[in-house]
Amino acid sequence: MGFMIAQRAFIKLYMITLVEKHRGYGYQMLEELKQDFKALGYEPPQSEIYRSLHDLVEDGILYRTRHRKLDVDYQEVIMYHFTDDGMEKARLYKKLVKEDLDRCQALLHKAVKDNF
Amino acid sequence: MGFMIAQRAFIKLYMITLVEKHRGYGYQMLEELKQDFKALGYEPPQSEIYRSLHDLVEDGILYRTRHRKLDVDYQEVIMYHFTDDGMEKARLYKKLVKEDLDRCQALLHKAVKDNF
DNA sequence: TTATGAACAGACTGTTCATCG
DNA sequence: CGATGAACAGTCTGTTCATAA
Numbered sequence: 001m002g003f004m005i006a007q008r009a010f011i012k013l014y015m016i017t018l019v020e021k022h023r024g025y026g027y028q029m030l031e032e033l034k035q036d037f038k039a040l041g042y043e044p045p046q047s048e049i050y051r052s053l054h055d056l057v058e059d060g061i062l063y064r065t066r067h068r069k070l071d072v073d074y075q076e077v078i079m080y081h082f083t084d085d086g087m088e089k090a091r092l093y094k095k096l097v098k099e100d101l102d103r104c105q106a107l108l109h110k111a112v113k114d115n116f
Numbered sequence: 117m118g119f120m121i122a123q124r125a126f127i128k129l130y131m132i133t134l135v136e137k138h139r140g141y142g143y144q145m146l147e148e149l150k151q152d153f154k155a156l157g158y159e160p161p162q163s164e165i166y167r168s169l170h171d172l173v174e175d176g177i178l179y180r181t182r183h184r185k186l187d188v189d190y191q192e193v194i195m196y197h198f199t200d201d202g203m204e205k206a207r208l209y210k211k212l213v214k215e216d217l218d219r220c221q222a223l224l225h226k227a228v229k230d231n232f
Numbered sequence: 233t234t235a236t237g238a239a240c241a242g243a244c245t246g247t248t249c250a251t252c253g
Numbered sequence: 254c255g256a257t258g259a260a261c262a263g264t265c266t267g268t269t270c271a272t273a274a
Binding site: 143189 | 256258
């Protein structure tokens, strides 16, 4: 494990939550997160979104289905869903990430206290 | 700039503060930080301490002097001090790092709020 | 343009190795 | 062992390129 939480873990966490909320495919999640983080000056890179989703499939948490959007020109999209034991695995993963987030917050808080 | 604050910047910040407090040389600072962070489960790696000090010298913030300890066997140590404009440069650097720390804290706080 | 993916290059960093008294 | 430094290897990640409808 690294010093600070990795961007990958951070985004995987959001991907899980978005799939829980039935927000479906990569590009949409990317745009949603971009909008969501705009105020904080953070723009999640496209590649990290897809890499995170691929990771979660490799982890056995999500699986993919192909769909065609009905609106414009039947653009193909990849939707993500929990596997049979995906929710349980996701719960464990989120627990780990939560611990990491807490650890990082403690480090940052200490750094501010010690140096300012 | 990366997603989270780099360990390097984090440690450089501490190095500056320790030099402000006239705590002198690398190994000593390493041991002090190790002790200091033990409770948080973080052990700053030796290499990062020296790399950070070398960075600060390259940045023109610190300069080095050689000394021999009088206690045991005249072990040579490298002491660090602010250059003429080092304190001013350090002030600017610390300001940048503070902004980065704040940004990271905001991201972590949002992640906890959004996903838990 | 929307949507997905991969390749590439560079930064960051943990471990190990080297040196010296 | 105390003290400093560098090398190496692997991971992480931002940018760019590719492809397709």
